[in-house]
Amino acid sequence: MRMLELQRVSKVYGLGAAEVHALDRVTLSVDEGAMVAVMGPSGSGKSTLLTIAGSLEEPTEGEVRVRGAALAGMSRSDKARLRRRTIGYVFQDYNLLPGLTAAENVSLPLELDGLPARKARAAGLAALEELGLAERAERYPDELSGGERQRVAIARAVVGERRLLLADEPSGALDSGNAEAVMRLVHDACKNGGMAAVVVTHDAQLASWADRVVFLRDGRITDQTASAPGPESLLTPGRPQ
Amino acid sequence: MSVRHALLALLSEGPKYGLQLREEFEARTGEVWPLNVGQVYTTLQRLERDGLVESEDTDEGPQKAFQITESGAAELAEWLRTPPDLSSPPRDELVMKVLVAIRLPGTDVHEVIQEHRRYLLQLMQEWTRIKESGAQGDLNLALAVDAELFRLDSVVRWLDAVDARVRRAAAEGNVQPAKAPLPKQRRHIGVRG
Numbered sequence: 001m002r003m004l005e006l007q008r009v010s011k012v013y014g015l016g017a018a019e020v021h022a023l024d025r026v027t028l029s030v031d032e033g034a035m036v037a038v039m040g041p042s043g044s045g046k047s048t049l050l051t052i053a054g055s056l057e058e059p060t061e062g063e064v065r066v067r068g069a070a071l072a073g074m075s076r077s078d079k080a081r082l083r084r085r086t087i088g089y090v091f092q093d094y095n096l097l098p099g100l101t102a103a104e105n106v107s108l109p110l111e112l113d114g115l116p117a118r119k120a121r122a123a124g125l126a127a128l129e130e131l132g133l134a135e136r137a138e139r140y141p142d143e144l145s146g147g148e149r150q151r152v153a154i155a156r157a158v159v160g161e162r163r164l165l166l167a168d169e170p171s172g173a174l175d176s177g178n179a180e181a182v183m184r185l186v187h188d189a190c191k192n193g194g195m196a197a198v199v200v201t202h203d204a205q206l207a208s209w210a211d212r213v214v215f216l217r218d219g220r221i222t223d224q225t226a227s228a229p230g231p232e233s234l235l236t237p238g239r240p241q
Numbered sequence: 242m243s244v245r246h247a248l249l250a251l252l253s254e255g256p257k258y259g260l261q262l263r264e265e266f267e268a269r270t271g272e273v274w275p276l277n278v279g280q281v282y283t284t285l286q287r288l289e290r291d292g293l294v295e296s297e298d299t300d301e302g303p304q305k306a307f308q309i310t311e312s313g314a315a316e317l318a319e320w321l322r323t324p325p326d327l328s329s330p331p332r333d334e335l336v337m338k339v340l341v342a343i344r345l346p347g348t349d350v351h352e353v354i355q356e357h358r359r360y361l362l363q364l365m366q367e368w369t370r371i372k373e374s375g376a377q378g379d380l381n382l383a384l385a386v387d388a389e390l391f392r393l394d395s396v397v398r399w400l401d402a403v404d405a406r407v408r409r410a411a412a413e414g415n416v417q418p419a420k421a422p423l424p425k426q427r428r429h430i431g432v433r434g
Binding site: 039041184187202203204205207208209210211213215222223224225226 | 355358359361363365366368369373390391393394397398401404405
């Protein structure tokens with residue numbers, strides 16, 4: 001199933017001489033189970049692409065569909081519901097609420113969506129356990145390491161029936177071991193959890209976890225990798241060294 | 242990768258046969274560096290000639306066992322601590338191509354850079370698939386794959402830096418004409434073969 005579809009999406013900020021084309025006719029689709037990385041220099045439009053895909057901002061032109069539903073036709077409350085139920089966000093600086101425990105942070109979006117507190121908590125704990133954080137459930141964000149905080153943020157982004165994960169430099173503040181752990185979790189959420197993910201990063205090692213890497217420059221998609229062949233291709237005896 | 246020293250390292254654990262050495266070498270490098278059996282025997286012969294290993298004279302062929310000598314162990318210890326030659330730049334084909342692309346009339350260097358960047362990312366995706374599909378339980382494979390990923394990553398970062406630097410130079414109107422000769426001091430930089 002197609003989880004995200006952008007059709008000729010453009011975003012212009014400012015007017016006249018101050019006009020900035022943050023995105024220029026971007027077309028991108030991501031299916032269930034797929035992980036797409038978006039790479040590009042700063043100012044290339046990576047973050048704008050994510051906020052528009054996540055219905056946090058509206059495109060100047062073009063169409064965005066999440067799970068087949070066009071965002072353009074939705075009311076504000078429909079969009080809010082879509083963000084609570086279907087889309088999970090992960091940011092570089094975690095964005096956890098400091099006054100809530102890990103478990104409360106993760107179950108919050110479900111409670112906001114009207115799920116009874118006990119059910120929301122059970123789903124939150126299940127998501128934390130899945131990510132190896134069961135023992136940290138009652139800790140507050142400032143009692144967690146950076147890597148643990150980001151894993152809690154990922155638990156919050158995949159909890160419940162979320163299907164689309166949007167991550168903006170999710171491992172930007174982490175060391176390489178924790179960064180890899182975060183990418184592995186996003187990858188697993190796609191492969192085993194049936195989610196679709198778009199991960200913005202400038203780090204090639206992290207981008208290489210994705211099925212497809214899309215290159216963005218000056219608001220345009222300029223190139224993308226072909227779908228990667230299996231690992232066998234590198235392990236064939238007699239390969240030139 | 243020095244096959245010579247890798248074999249000495251394996252033999253420092255005790256006497257081994259040629260075939261066994263090949264299998265262990267491949268297993269420990271996560272099968273990332275395949276080795277043919279002829280290479281193993283040629284290397285063993287040279288090591289024996291240099292007095293770094295010795296074999297039991299009784300058996301010949303695949304059943305011949307080799308063991309490390311004292312000078313072999315000393316050679317191995319010395320090698321581990323000797324830094325590889327990283328002091329002079331390697332003769333890097335990609336660096337040459339980019340330098341040529343900058344000066345070649347009618348060539349968009351950014352397009353050339355992107356071709357290589359995409360290829361490198363695809364290669365990195367393949368290595369990451371290997372890591373994902375089993376390296377977690379296999380330390381040697383994980384380390385060998387990491388080495389490749391870090392190496393390729395540094396090339397991508399170099400390309401990103403070139404891309405940005407050339408754009409900046411163009412924006413400042415500081416693009417060198419195609420006819421300009423390479424600066425002379427380049428010739429003083431030693432080049433590794």
